[in-house]
Amino acid sequence: NAGVMQNPRHLVRRRGQEARLRCSPMKGHSHVYWYRQLPEEGLKFMVYLQKENIIDESGMPKERFSAEFPKEGPSILRIQQVVRGDSAAYFCASSPRGPNEKLFFGSGTQLSVL
Amino acid sequence: GENVEQHPSTLSVQEGDSAVIKCTYSDSASNYFPWYKQELGKRPQLIIDIRSNVGEKKDQRIAVTLNKTAKHFSLHITETQPEDSAVYFCAASTPGGSYIPTFGRGTSLIVHP
Numbered sequence: 666n667a668g669v670m671q672n673p674r675h676l677v678r679r680r681g682q683e684a685r686l687r688c689s690p691m692k693g694h695s696h697v698y699w700y701r702q703l704p705e706e707g708l709k710f711m712v713y714l715q716k717e718n719i720i721d722e723s724g725m726p727k728e729r730f731s732a733e734f735p736k737e738g739p740s741i742l743r744i745q746q747v748v749r750g751d752s753a754a755y756f757c758a759s760s761p762r763g764p765n766e767k768l769f770f771g772s773g774t775q776l777s778v779l
Numbered sequence: 780g781e782n783v784e785q786h787p788s789t790l791s792v793q794e795g796d797s798a799v800i801k802c803t804y805s806d807s808a809s810n811y812f813p814w815y816k817q818e819l820g821k822r823p824q825l826i827i828d829i830r831s832n833v834g835e836k837k838d839q840r841i842a843v844t845l846n847k848t849a850k851h852f853s854l855h856i857t858e859t860q861p862e863d864s865a866v867y868f869c870a871a872s873t874p875g876g877s878y879i880p881t882f883g884r885g886t887s888l889i890v891h892p
Contacts, residue, residue, distance in 0.1 A: 669822075698879065700882075705788075705884070705885070706884055706885070707783075707785075707868055707882040707883055707884040707885050708823065708868065708882040709882075710879050710880075710881065710882075713877060713879055720877060721876075721877045721879060723780075756822070756823070763878060764872060764877065764878045764879045764880060765810070765811050765872050765878035766811070767813065767825045767828065768813075768825070768880065770815075770822040770823045770824065771822060772821070772822045773822060
């Protein structure tokens with residue numbers, strides 16, 4: 666089992682561009698979570714998805730951010746018109762049955778906005 | 780929503796000493812408390828977890844205790860080794876938050892050889 670795969674590991678964007686972050690959960694996991702991490706801060710929840718459905722997006726900004734987890738393919742976190750404040754590490758995690766159990770994290774995508 | 784406070788933010792110990800990290804939570808309905816370890820530049824990984832029907836859990840040099848009345852839980856690492864150096868995060872899951880873990884801000888543990 667390859668574990669949770671995130672790509673790219675590093676993404677550089679200029680202000681105003683779009684950023685697309687990909688996450689392939691572990692085999693057999695249908696629950697995906699996106700977290701954002703800033704230096705010396707904890708992991709801030711953004712969105713929780715389960716195949717084709719958004720379960721909870723209470724941590725995701727209403728504008729410019731969107732997430733999907735299609736029936737086929739990876740989960741995508743999309744940030745439109747990026748600003749410098751979007752620079753952070755974005756971690757994806759997955760679990761087989763839900764959030765009230767062990768989460769398996771990917772290696773993260775470090776987004777840098779110039 | 781749930782609020783998790785974690786202390787200290789930095790902890791420096793000598794190899795062989797014990798280390799204790801403490802967390803408090805706000806929602807008395809929280810029922811799952813995992814601890815994750817994140818080494819520099821790596822992904823967070825679960826090291827131990829405890830559910831609200833248990834007061835203590837131990838796994839070799841690592842133990843977690845839970846006090847539901849006081850709404851706090853602690854991570855104990857005995858006989859620390861340099862490879863224990865990492866950032867440790869506590870978290871709490873509550874039904875009111877869709878059971879999604881709310882994380883503390885992390886504790887940077889440094890174990891000096």
